[in-house]
Amino acid sequence: MSSAAERIMDLQAERFTSGLGIAARAELDALIAEHGSRGSEALELAAAATDIACFDEIEPLPASLRAQIETQGSAWIRGNGTAGVLEFRRAGEDRSGLPSPIANDAGQPETSQSQEARGPWLPWLLAAAALVAAVLGWARPGVGPVDVEPVRLASLDEKRDLLLAADDVVTLEWTATDDEAAAGVRGDVVWSTARQRGFMRFQGLPVNDPGELQYQLWIFDATRDDRYPIDGGVFDIREAELSADGAILVPIRATLPVREPALFAVTVEPPGGVMVSSRERIVTLAQVG
Amino acid sequence: MEESILKRVAQGDATAVQDCIDAYGGLIWSMARKKGLAQQDAEDIVQEIFIDLWKSAERFDPSKASETAFIAMITRRRLIDRLRREQRRPSTQVMIPELHDVADNEHRQLEAVVEVSLASKALAELKPKERRVLLLSTYHGMSHGQIAEHTGIPLGTVKTYIRRGLQRVKERLETPPNATLSGAEA
Numbered sequence: 001m002s003s004a005a006e007r008i009m010d011l012q013a014e015r016f017t018s019g020l021g022i023a024a025r026a027e028l029d030a031l032i033a034e035h036g037s038r039g040s041e042a043l044e045l046a047a048a049a050t051d052i053a054c055f056d057e058i059e060p061l062p063a064s065l066r067a068q069i070e071t072q073g074s075a076w077i078r079g080n081g082t083a084g085v086l087e088f089r090r091a092g093e094d095r096s097g098l099p100s101p102i103a104n105d106a107g108q109p110e111t112s113q114s115q116e117a118r119g120p121w122l123p124w125l126l127a128a129a130a131l132v133a134a135v136l137g138w139a140r141p142g143v144g145p146v147d148v149e150p151v152r153l154a155s156l157d158e159k160r161d162l163l164l165a166a167d168d169v170v171t172l173e174w175t176a177t178d179d180e181a182a183a184g185v186r187g188d189v190v191w192s193t194a195r196q197r198g199f200m201r202f203q204g205l206p207v208n209d210p211g212e213l214q215y216q217l218w219i220f221d222a223t224r225d226d227r228y229p230i231d232g233g234v235f236d237i238r239e240a241e242l243s244a245d246g247a248i249l250v251p252i253r254a255t256l257p258v259r260e261p262a263l264f265a266v267t268v269e270p271p272g273g274v275m276v277s278s279r280e281r282i283v284t285l286a287q288v289g
Numbered sequence: 290m291e292e293s294i295l296k297r298v299a300q301g302d303a304t305a306v307q308d309c310i311d312a313y314g315g316l317i318w319s320m321a322r323k324k325g326l327a328q329q330d331a332e333d334i335v336q337e338i339f340i341d342l343w344k345s346a347e348r349f350d351p352s353k354a355s356e357t358a359f360i361a362m363i364t365r366r367r368l369i370d371r372l373r374r375e376q377r378r379p380s381t382q383v384m385i386p387e388l389h390d391v392a393d394n395e396h397r398q399l400e401a402v403v404e405v406s407l408a409s410k411a412l413a414e415l416k417p418k419e420r421r422v423l424l425l426s427t428y429h430g431m432s433h434g435q436i437a438e439h440t441g442i443p444l445g446t447v448k449t450y451i452r453r454g455l456q457r458v459k460e461r462l463e464t465p466p467n468a469t470l471s472g473a474e475a
Contacts, residue, residue, distance in 0.1 A: 013452040018432040019373040039459065045354055046458035048361035049408035051320065051427040059322060061314040065332050069339045073306035076343040196328045253327040
């Protein structure tokens with residue numbers, strides 16, 4: 001195998017396992033343009049087969065999620081595969097066609113707003129829009145797919161308010177530590193174990209440079225080993241997202257089910273966060289009970 | 290030969306949507322969860338994946354891959370994209386299935402998928418360390434750098450193991466025994 005072929009193989013292997021960055025993608029494109037590429041699909045198929053070869057148990061879809069997908073799929077079929085009913089995109093967002101097999105090279109994380117935007121409101125939005133599409137379709141027989149205007153997306157504040165109505169919700173005030181970033185930090189954390197969802201509100205937490213450090217939430221679960229708190233998500237405090245009074249709302253993104261939350265802690269970590277925190281810089285704490 | 294679910298979706302068969310969710314919803318959901326995505330993120334991306342499926346259904350070619358494998362490829366594209374954008378670190382509780390579970394359990398739901406059967410055989414041929422690295426990558430969605438950090442294996446070696454492992458699986462898939470091929474689902 002030539003060195004170029006080997007390099008193509010290396011890049012393809014990375015492409016189909018963890019994705020490629022901008023530079024690597026450009027290099028791969030250039031190499032393929034010059035030397036060609038064989039077996040790309042087969043390599044992707046190999047990665048997929050290896051992935052699912054390990055599944056000894058398949059979890060069923062959550063019922064609520066299944067209902068949402070059914071609604072979307074039915075809307076798709078009704079729209080003959082071309083309707084705008086599934087395209088509840090934000091203004092300017094291009095989501096046409098299949099995603100490229102190459103990972104998003106822009107490497108730009110979605111804002112918490114845009115991530116949350118497809119959250120629990122989505123089924124309602126889809127159902128409402130499907131209904132609008134159905135009604136319009138009924139009123140205009142013979143007319144092709146109905147294009148639906150983008151729907152206003154719920155804000156994090158509205159979602160937090162909705163969560164506060166949950167029966168088991170807990171609201172805990174943050175306690176600042178002696179860390180330099182903690183001076184003057186106020187706010188609270190809202191969490192519902194039944195819904196596995198929560199929000200953190202901060203005021204006074206310093207804006208961070210994501211290239212240097214990021215904040216990370218840890219959730220200590222009374223049913224788990226204290227040495228391994230649950231990763232609640234890495235997040236940034238961005239100037240542009242602060243409200244007029246300097247507050248910001250951050251959704252909690254627990255990577256494992258939280259069964260009995262005992263303590264929420266925010267640490268300062270290297271970019272990307274860590275799997276196990278050294279706990280050298282704990283900024284705020286919120287204890288249950 | 291029974292028409293594939295995706296072909297029926299592409300033809301606008303309303304019942305095919307239900308069938309597709311029945312047949313593949315659990316797999317797609319499980320793939321998202323195994324990558325360490327939070328519940329809400331997993332729910333979001335699974336919806337995106339199904340929209341991708343509706344859109345790409347007509348491109349499914351049973352002569353190239355089984356329907357399950359095709360759907361797994363579509364799913365992985367989205368998941369890799371998401372994991373990369375978020376630079377998300379997988380859970381610390383990484384469990385790699387034992388090989389005998391992978392290769393020998395005849396009751397597994399995916400056993401009938403020809404690619405799964407062949408990939409299992411290829412995995413069994415790998416050295417344990419190579420297999421572990423490959424599965425940390427494909428099954429758990431860890432980046433090559435994260436695997437190096439997690440295992441203590443040099444990054445270059447991690448890349449070599451992954452490339453070699455995928456190549457081995459690919460070769461197995463390209464030269465399936467006739468007996469197995471005849472049982473391929475589509």
